[in-house]
Amino acid sequence: MDARIELPGAAPAQEAPGCPADPAACLVFLSGTRWSNCTARRREVCSLKYRIYIDEVGNPDLESSDDPNHRFLSLTGIIMELEYVERIVHPQMEALKHRFFRSHPDDPVILHRKELLSAKPPFEALKDATVRAQFDHELLRLLDAWDYTVISVCLDKKKHKATYQTWRYDPYHYCLAVLLERFVFFLNRHACRGDVMAESRGGKEDRRLKDSFQRLWEKGSNFVEPRQFQAALSSSQLKVKAKTLNVAGLQLADLVAHPSRNEILREHGLLAEALAPFAQQIVGILSRKYDRREEEVFGKKLL
Secondary structure (H helix, E strand, C coil): CCCCCCCCCCCCCCECCCCCCCHHHHCCCCCCCECCCCHHHHHHHCCCEEEEEEEEECCCCHHHCCCHHHCEEEEEEEEEEHHHHHHHHHHHHHHHHHHHHCCECCECCCCCHHHHHHCCCCCHHHHCHHHHHHHHHHHHHHHHHCCCEEEEEEEEHHHHHHHCCCCCCCHHHHHHHHHHHHHHHHHHHHCCEEEEEEECCCHHHHHHHHHHHHHHHHHCCCCCCHHHHHHHECCCCCEEECHHHCCHHHHHHHHHHHHHHHHHHHHCCCCCCCCCHHHHHHHHHHCCCECEECCEECCEEEC
């Protein structure tokens, strides 16, 4: 029996015979093209290392899928080059937090979308309309200026449950598999390697995250074989970090995950209500950030 995990919802990949002798040819220009044993060639072509920072919206419980408030599960990944995060994103994010919320290195403020919207501590300053307008303007400017790539995968759990009545994929693993397939395709096109980081959700959920990642590393998915995950990903371990550790990439993922999810739902007629004006502005920025090649968008997927 094929040990790979069979997952619906992605375009078939093209098989390639192996990594070519010319390192530059290891760049992959078609999403889904597979090169095997490319690890050494990647190092020759690209010294950059990427990381995808993952944020989750919703829960993986299929039993709650009939509840409109819990029908959808989405994973949004923010891909950034690690040196760029260190040089640009982290210091600029810290400057933003210090300016508006007096964030201090010993007790850093952590950006979180829900608390920002409600102006709950430590974001009380946003209750002032003038301060709110200034903060929103500066945040949108940074979201537009920063160099990152977005991949969002959204699962309709209700449809999934109805379609696969006898045997169903674990919703979280299904979303993670499709997300990481697309991350591997991104890395292939850049002939680079990368790793994966998610925000800690606590003991049981963290174990679930790590187990799901390990299954993909060891068994692959329907469209990416184990050796291809292992060639593209620089670590066999999923990095799980607590919110309090002040990871810029995870905070960025938190800020855009909900607008991205709602944009996907609206595009498919699954969300009737209009997006709030600020969310619409974020969606406009994300339209320029989704992974794509020419006119083909790989960065949005409804399952």
